[in-house]
Amino acid sequence: MIALFFSILLFLLYLTQTYKTPKQLDKATKTATIQSVKDLGSFIQPSNFVRDGTNSVLIGNEILWTFGDTLLKKPAVDGANYRSNTAALSTVQNPLLLKEPLDGNGDPYQFIDFTKEEEDFNKSFTNTHQRIAIWPSSLVQVSGGGAVFYTKLKINPGILNYQPLGVGIATVNPGQTTASRLPDLLFTAPETLFNKAVKIGPFVYLYGCKKVEESFKCKLAKVAVESINQKDKYDFWNGTAWSNNLDAAAYVLDGPSGGLSVSWNSYLHKYLAIYNQALSNRILLKTADNLQGPWSQAVVAFTGMSPAQGKVDYGGIEHPELAEQAGKIIYVSYTHPNAKLVTDIRLVQVTFR
Numbered sequence: 077m078i079a080l081f082f083s084i085l086l087f088l089l090y091l092t093q094t095y096k097t098p099k100q101l102d103k104a105t106k107t108a109t110i111q112s113v114k115d116l117g118s119f120i121q122p123s124n125f126v127r128d129g130t131n132s133v134l135i136g137n138e139i140l141w142t143f144g145d146t147l148l149k150k151p152a153v154d155g156a157n158y159r160s161n162t163a164a165l166s167t168v169q170n171p172l173l174l175k176e177p178l179d180g181n182g183d184p185y186q187f188i189d190f191t192k193e194e195e196d197f198n199k200s201f202t203n204t205h206q207r208i209a210i211w212p213s214s215l216v217q218v219s220g221g222g223a224v225f226y227t228k229l230k231i232n233p234g235i236l237n238y239q240p241l242g243v244g245i246a247t248v249n250p251g252q253t254t255a256s257r258l259p260d261l262l263f264t265a266p267e268t269l270f271n272k273a274v275k276i277g278p279f280v281y282l283y284g285c286k287k288v289e290e291s292f293k294c295k296l297a298k299v300a301v302e303s304i305n306q307k308d309k310y311d312f313w314n315g316t317a318w319s320n321n322l323d324a325a326a327y328v329l330d331g332p333s334g335g336l337s338v339s340w341n342s343y344l345h346k347y348l349a350i351y352n353q354a355l356s357n358r359i360l361l362k363t364a365d366n367l368q369g370p371w372s373q374a375v376v377a378f379t380g381m382s383p384a385q386g387k388v389d390y391g392g393i394e395h396p397e398l399a400e401q402a403g404k405i406i407y408v409s410y411t412h413p414n415a416k417l418v419t420d421i422r423l424v425q426v427t428f429r
Contacts, residue, residue, distance in 0.1 A: 133215035213271035337393035
């Protein structure tokens with residue numbers, strides 16, 4: 077009798093471990109299949125400047141959008157003809173309608189200011205083909221506002237001749253389009269520059285990507301939200317476990333060459349990575365059960381509009397604060413060099429089947 081009892085118990089335990097309801101089965105096997113794609117157009121903003129690259133975060137009841145290089149069609153009040161980075165605000169209900177403070181000439185202010193040393197370096201050259209650039213890379217919510225992970229680069233003459241120097245952090249208050257830069261860089265080249273952040277619960281996870289031989293690969297770091305500015309508090313995935321040793325960090329994600337966003341998608345019941353295929357107009361996605369992978373094969377989410385001759389669309393990322401129906405509908409932006417040889421940033425609605 078005892079043997080029979082234990083046999084029945086083991087069988088019941090087996091059933092509880094292996095049987096899934098249809099709902100559970102659906103969640104476990106759902107794949108990222110695209111049902112429809114809709115281009116929603118470009119950001120609505122003044123016509124006297126153009127900008128590229130964007131990241132976003134919901135702070136309070138407004139979305140903060142950050143941008144990279146912002147070219148001014150007429151000089152700003154301070155005499156500048158470009159900004160290395162800028163920011164604007166919008167609502168969730170009307171995300172494309174931007175608002176921001178402008179100077180007396182109708183130009184935006186720089187979001188993350190240069191240090192005096194960087195400013196002096198830039199002033200020593202007569203054009204923008206050789207300069208220091210500060211480009212926002214990702215944003216996360218923190219207590220009281222937002223944290224901006226930015227990349228510092230040295231721009232050299234030539235096409236895409238950028239030298240990444242490091243990653244730093246700036247903070248921004250709700251309703252503001254200028255940030256306060258924390259002193260010192262968090263990561264410096266030739267270290268892996270972890271700059272693509274996603275906040276999950278009490279932790280911030282950051283991907284650091286670079287070209288390895290003929291492909292692009294990313295490593296993964298983790299830190300408690302309250303310690304994001306303390307490098308010694310970061311852990312790194314070494315392939316089997318989290319380690320405080322940065323040099324032991326392993327590659328966990330293949331593909332992203334520049335723009336990358338990662339979010340938890342409740343509809344797919346997976347983590348979702350969105351990025352541009354290198355030197356292509358295609359926006360790709362991958363899914364995984366864990367941030368450290370393994371990641372699925374890439375799926376084409378959509379192909380951007382045809383850019384100007386010799387150009388490619390770039391900077392494709394998701395904006396999770398806009399997602400609808402638990403992530404069945406997501407929103408992805410990308411930078412599009414158009415026929416007028418200026419850029420516009422387009423927002424695309426992607427619906428999963």
